[in-house]
Each structure stands twice: as C-alpha cells, then as structure tokens.
Amino acid sequence: MSYLIKPIQYQALLGLQQTELGIKQIKDFFQQNLSSELRLRRVTAPLFVLKGMGINDDLNGVERAVNFPIKDMGDECAEIVHSLAKWKRLTLADYGINEGYGIYTDMNAIRADEELGNLHSLYVDQWDWEMVMSPQNRNLDFLKEVVNRIYAALVRTEYLVYETFPEISPILPSEITFIHAEELLQRYPNLTTKERENKIAEEYGAVFIIGIGGNLSNGKPHDGRAPDYDDWTTRSENGYHGLNGDLIVWNPVLGQGMELSSMGIRVDKDILLQQLTVSGQENRKELYFHKRLLDGELPQSIGGGIGQSRLCMFYLRKGHIGEIQAGIWPEKMRKDAELLGMPLI
Structure with a gap:
C-alpha cells in the first residue's frame, strides 16, 4: 500500500536543471x-x-520477480533481477579476481511488489559491489573497516555537493556509529524496528546496524535477509550474531532514518548449510549458485549495494525519490506531492 510522507514546509533547494547536474x-x-x-x-x-x-x-x-518467456530459447523463463548479491560472487570467480580486489556495477532492477512512497519506487538503481577477502577476515573488525572506508567516500561526496551548491550544508558526522541490532532492541524495547532505527539515526546522524536476518532476544529478526548471501549466523566475541548490517543516515527533510546501503560478509559453505536449514530451504542446495559454492568454486567475499537515487535524494535534500528518478506513481500520490512542492518526474 502506497504511503506519502508529507515534509513540513518543504521547499526544493534546486530546480530541475540543477537537480540533474547534481545527480x-x-x-x-x-x-x-x-x-x-x-x-x-x-x-x-x-x-x-x-x-x-x-x-x-x-x-x-x-517478493515476486518480474519474469518473461524467451521465444528463441523454447520459452525458457527469465527474471528481472532484484539485486546482484549472488551474481557478483560468481563473477569474482569467473573473472579470477585476486584477494583484496573486487568489482562494482550499476544494478538496475524492477520490484513490482514494492510499497510505493517517498523512499520506494518500482525501479531500483544501486551500485552493487563485491570484494574477494581472506577467510581469516571473517570477523566484525574487518566488516567495520570496510564500512568506514565506504563512509569516508560518502562524507567526501557530501562536501562536493556543498562546493557545487553552497545552499546545501553538510550534515553527516565525521565518523559513523556502530551498534548491534540486539543492543538497539535493548535500548528501545517498546519500539518497532523502524522506530528504533529512527531514534538511533536522529541521535548519531549516521549509524551502521549490525546483525540483520537472525532472530534477536525477542524471537524476531531486526529485518529479513535471504539465507544464501549474507552471514547472519556467526557469533562474535560479545555473543551477538551477524557479520552484516545496514547503513542508515538521518534525513532531516523527512524527519526519519534513511537506509543508504546494505552489506555484509558472505556465507561460506558451513554457514550456507546452517542458514538454509534454519530457514527451511535446504532444497536450494541443488541450485546452480549453491552447488558452486558448496563445491568450493567461489571465493570468500564481502559485498553490498548502495542506492544511487537514494544517495542523490539525501545529498540534494529532496523529499521524494520521484524527484530524482522518472517512474510510475499512483495518481493521488503524484497530485499530493505536487501540492507539497515535490513534483515527481
């Protein structure tokens, strides 16, 4: 069900041409x-x-994948990607990428089951990236090191926006704060997942919430994760599980937290088997990707996705993702957004 957040006294800081330049x-x-x-x-x-x-x-x-028959292949069915989380790991192996190096690509997807709103559209564009890592780096310290390096690039980019458009002042803190989903639950036990994210994002400006996919002490995961790419099972020295997480910043225009990236250390053979069992999806062991992983043909890796339109929306202080990308929207949402000063492309 679509839902429009109505920013209070919203006024776009950039016109259409300036927005396109900024993007x-x-x-x-x-x-x-x-x-x-x-x-x-x-x-x-x-x-x-x-x-x-x-x-x-x-x-x-x-979520249902958009699919279509291929006439020249006997109507064999193809699916529009949801993301390239597993494809990238196959590519690391096929390209023979060395340890400490990786790949990135423009990922374009259609998610027909998305609930449309200020942050969600039918079209998803992100940078999908994947890097070969040593098995010895399957730990929280390495995950944090990679997150810090990505965050440094985010901070530098915000300063570039400020140099180009002085009316847009930088708001990202110099460092990102790390917190485990279980710690967040203990801090705000009576709030929903989204409410907890909003609280911590407003307090620190930029946070990385560790441990997405595994059940917390309340018997529920912070958020859902498929069992066959991120490692959300491994326990660290502090007893918390998960070698993955979400990068969330505070969005002052919408007055809430905004996820910019999801990433993590990927499953190895043992973790894949464990997570398939936990999620009741052991039948996946016979699929092409899973067989190659279980046969030891794929490298250990870390990877994730970073939303392109979301990043631009945040930096340019836009109230709706439809101000960044062209798309299809419910007519009522389009009219309401126009009245709020958020004309949708």
Missing part, C-alpha cells in the same frame, strides 16, 4: 571514490537472469 556529479564522484577505496573494477551486469538457477536475490523471500 550526475554525485554519481560520477561517488563511484570513483568507492572504486578507489575498495580497489574495485567496473564490470557489466545483467538486467535479467534465468529462473531456477538460484542466482536472483530473494530479498525477504516473498
């Missing part, structure tokens, strides 16, 4: 910085993959 500058600058920080090379990515190979991202396991 290009942000995308060009950030991806170059991301590539330099993590030693990533750009590769070409698919818009669709064959159904039934276990390559497509299952997200929370309930």
